[in-house]
Structure formats: C-alpha cells, structure tokens
Amino acid sequence: GRTSTRVCVVRIPLFGANVARDTREALRRALEADVDEIVLDLRHNKGGNIEEGLSTASLFLPSETNVALLMDINGTQWKRVSKTASDGVTEVPTAVLVDGSTASAAEMVSATLQDNCRAILVGRRTFGKARVQGVFSLSDGSGLSLTIGAFKSPSMRDFHGVGIKPDIESELPVEWIIPSLEQVQAARHPSCRMMQH
Numbered sequence: 188g189r190t191s192t193r194v195c196v197v198r199i200p201l202f203g204a205n206v207a208r209d210t211r212e213a214l215r216r217a218l219e220a221d222v223d224e225i226v227l228d229l230r231h232n233k234g235g236n237i238e239e240g241l242s243t244a245s246l247f248l249p250s251e252t253n254v255a256l257l258m259d260i261n262g263t264q265w266k267r268v269s270k271t272a273s274d275g276v277t278e279v280p281t282a283v284l285v286d287g288s289t290a291s292a293a294e295m296v297s298a299t300l301q302d303n304c305r306a307i308l309v310g311r312r313t314f315g316k317a318r319v320q321g322v323f324s325l326s327d328g329s330g331l332s333l334t335i336g337a338f339k340s341p342s343m344r345d346f347h348g349v350g351i352k353p354d355i356e357s358e359l360p361v362e363w364i365i366p367s368l369e370q371v372q373a374a375r376h377p378s379c380r381m382m383q384h
Contacts, residue, residue: 202235234291245269
C-alpha cells in the first residue's frame with residue numbers, strides 16, 4: 188500500500204469569471220490522480236463574484252445542501268442550495284486555508300464548508316465582510332459603491348465585522364500547516380457542529 192499522502196492544492200486568488208468551472212476541472216483531475224486530501228487555498232482572496240463563490244462551494248457538497256442565506260436591502264431573504272457537486276469530490280477530506288485577507292465571497296465559501304462539516308479551516312481569523320456591493324456609474328464618469336445586499340452562512344452566522352475563526356489557528360507557512368489526514372477526517376465527525384466557530 189501507499190505510505191505517502193497525495194494532496195491536491197487548489198489556489199483561488201479571486202472569484203473571477205470561470206473560477207467554478209476551472210475548479211471543477213482541477214478537482215476532476217485530482218480524483219483521477221486518486222488524491223487523499225484536497226487543500227483549498229483562499230488566503231489573500233478578497234472575494235470577487237459571489238455567484239462564482241457559491242458555485243465553487245457547491246462543488247464540494249452533495250446536491251441540495253444549504254449553501255448560503257442571501258438578503259437584499261429590503262430584507263427579503265432566500266436560501267441557496269448546491270446543484271453542481273463534482274462526482275466523488277464530496278467524499279475527499281478537505282481543508283481550507285484562510286487568513287486576515289480572506290474576505291467576502293471567499294469567506295462565504297469557507298463558512299459554508301465549515302458549517303456543513305465538509306472541511307476544516309486552517310490559518311488565521313478572516314477579514315469579516317458579508318455584504319454585497321454594487322458599483323453605479325455617475326454622469327461625471329466616477330463610480331459610487333453602495334451596499335445592495337448581505338449574506339449569512341448556512342447556520343445563520345453573520346461574520347460581518349468579526350470574521351471566521353479557523354478550526355486550527357496557525358501562523359506558520361502553508362507548507363507546515365497543511366493538516367494531517369487524521370485532523371481533516373476528525374472534522375467530518377458529526378460532533379464538529381459543536382465546535383466553537
């Protein structure tokens with residue numbers, strides 16, 4: 188049998204166009220390589236497109252899993268559920284690397300996977316931005332950024348202004364903090380919902 192652990196590291200610097208599609212392809216290749224663990228690196232990811240973030244989170248979750256609660260400025264709320272799971276990926280132990288620059292859509296992905304006991308978070312407390320901004324053009328060519336909505340994690344956590352506490356807090360370089368398979372699998376135990384977030 189194999190003694191070394193095969194780890195696939197997927198680094199997402201920003202949730203821009205086609206990130207979910209590219210991540211799906213990376214995960215497909217990882218499964219073909221029979222990896223033991225997936226590490227999703229969201230450090231220094233300041234967010235980006237919330238839809239790309241939600242679609243990326245869905246890749247790790249069984250279909251119809253609660254992904255997020257979105258709200259508009261009128262207080263209307265609607266739940267988002269996953270629809271695009273990558274076959275087989277939902278079974279691979281996963282860790283998410285976060286830091287103080289992990290914000291907005293990247294925090295939503297982190298909170299979703301943590302709430303659903305799908306991944307453990309490793310690193311430092313995240314930035315704390317759970318608002319959706321819209322940029323409106325003004326007649327003089329300048330732009331105005333306004334908050335047009337907000338979001339909460341599946342367990343109704345509003346991490347705006349407080350950030351998300353990792354399951355394993357570490358200041359060490361990434362090569363040293365990739366958790367062992369045992370640590371990742373421990374977080375998949377049903378009692379992980381009782382962990383302090």
